[in-house]
Amino acid sequence: MSELSNHRQAVELLQQLGLKEYEAKCFVALSRMPKGTAKEISETSDVPRTRVYDAIRVLETKGLAEVQHSNPQQFRAVPIDEAAETLRHEYESRTETLVRTLEDIDPAPSDEGQETAHEVWALSGVSAITNRTRQLIDGAGREIVFVVGHEAVITEELIQQLREAQETGLTVVVGAASERLRETIQTSLPDVEVFVSGLEWLNSDPTDPADATTISRLLLIDRNTILVSSVSTHETDGGSTETERAVFGRGFDNGIVVIARRLMATGLNPNADPK
Template sequence: MDDLTNVERAIELLQKLGLKEYEAKCFVALSQLPSGTAKQISEISEVPRTRVYDAVRVLETKGLVEIQHSNPQRFRAVPIEEAAETLRSEYESRTDSLRETLRGIDSATVDDDVDVSHEVWALSGHAAIATRATQLIDEAEREVVLIVGTEETLTDQLTGRLESAQDRGVDVIVGTVSEALQEEVRGTLPNAEAFVSGLDWLRPAMSGDETEITRLLLVDRSTILVSTAHRPDGTESAPEQAVFGRGFDNGLVTIVRRLMATGLFPLGDSDGVESDPDAS
C-alpha cells in the first residue's frame, strides 16, 4: 500500500479523470461538507479563496457541484454515486471520440520489411495487459488455453469473455496452479475444462525468486501472452509485465506451446501439436 491518505488519493484520481488540481481539491473538500462557502472550502482544501470561485464554477458546468445564490454563496457536491456516474460518462464519451478520431487518421507509409512470424512485443501495466488478453480471447476461432497464476487474474471481465468465446463454439481450457483456484474456475466457468496444471515452472523456482507468472494465454495455438508480477516479500506488486507474440512459427509461441504440452493434457503431446494442420 502507498502512503497516500484517502483525500490525497481521491484528488489524484479526480485529476486522472480530467479535473485540474484546484477543481479536484475543491470537490473533495465539498464532499466532506453538507455544503460550504468559498471561505470554508478554501480552509479545508488549502486552495486560495480567489481560486475557489473559478474551480467551483467549472465543477458546476461539469454537473458535479450545486450553487445556492445566497449571501454568501454556498456550494455543495452532488451525491458521490451521481458524481462518479457523471465522470464515467464523460470519460467514456471522450474515449469513444478518441477512438473514432484515431481511426480517421490516414496511415503513414514507411519502408519496413518485418518478419511477423518472429515478432515479440512487450506490454506493461495490469490494465493494458488485461485488455490485450480479452481482445485475444475475442479473436479466438478454435481454442483458448488459459493458465491462471493468481486469483486476482480471474476477473469478471475475463470470465465473461471466456463465456462469450464458448458461445461462439470455441473450446475453453483453463489450468490453475492450485486446487482451490481450480474450484473457483469451475464455479465461474462450469462449461470450461478446468484442472490443476502440471506446469511447476509457473511457481517461483527458488528462495528469493519473487516473480510470479500471473497468466499464460495461448489462442488457437498461434498467439501467446505471458504476464508476470514482481511481489517482494509477498507485498503489493510492481507494475505487471508481459510479452506477446503471434504466428505458429514464432519462436516464443513454439517454445511456450511445447512447454504447455508437457503439463496440459488437453493439448496432447508436443508432436501432435506441431503437426496440427489447422493451426498453421
C-alpha cells in the same frame, strides 16, 4: 487509511479524471460540508480564496457543484453518486472521441512487406494485460488454451468470457496451478476441460528468497498467438506490492510461440498433441 491519506487520494483521483488541482480540492472540500461560502471552502481546501470562484465555476459547468445566489454566495457539491456518474460519462465520452479521432488519422508510411511473424512485444500493468487478454480471447477462431498460475487472474469477467467462447463452439482448455484452483475454475466452467497443470515452474520457489516471481497467465490462441505474464512481489515501506508484466507474440513460426505451445500442451494435458 488515514483521513489525510483519503483526502490526498481523492484529490489525485479527481485530477486523473480531468479536474485541475484547485478544482479537485474545492470539490473534496464541498463534499465534506452541506454547503459553504468561498471563504469556508478556502479554509477547508487550502485553495486561495480568489481562486475558489474560478474553480467552482468550472465545477458548476461540469455539473459537479451548485450555486446559491445569496449574499454571500453559497456553494455545494452534487451528491457523490451523481458526481461519479457525471465523471464516468465524461470519461467515457472523451475515450470514445479519442478512439474516433485516432481512427481518422492516416497511418504513417511503413515498409511494405515487413515481416512481423517473429516480433515479440512487452506489456506492463494489470489493466493493460487484462485488456489484451480479453481482446485475444474475443479474437479466437478455433481454440483457447489458458494456463492460470495466479488466482487473481480468475475474475467473473474472464469466466464469463471463456464460458461464452465455449458456448459459441470454440475449444476451450484451462490449466490450473493447483488442485484447489482447478476445482474453483471447474465449478465456474463445468463444460470446459480443466486440468491441473504439470508446469511446476509456474510458481516461485519458496526456498529461494531471490525468486519472487510467479507466472500468472499463459494464453495460447489458435496455436499461433501467445501471451505470457508474470507477477513479481516487491517489499516497500508500506508493505508488499505486486507488478505484472507480459510478453506477447504472434505467428505460427515465431520461436516463442512454438516453444510455449509445446510446453503448455505437455504440462496441461499429458495426452495433448504438442505439435
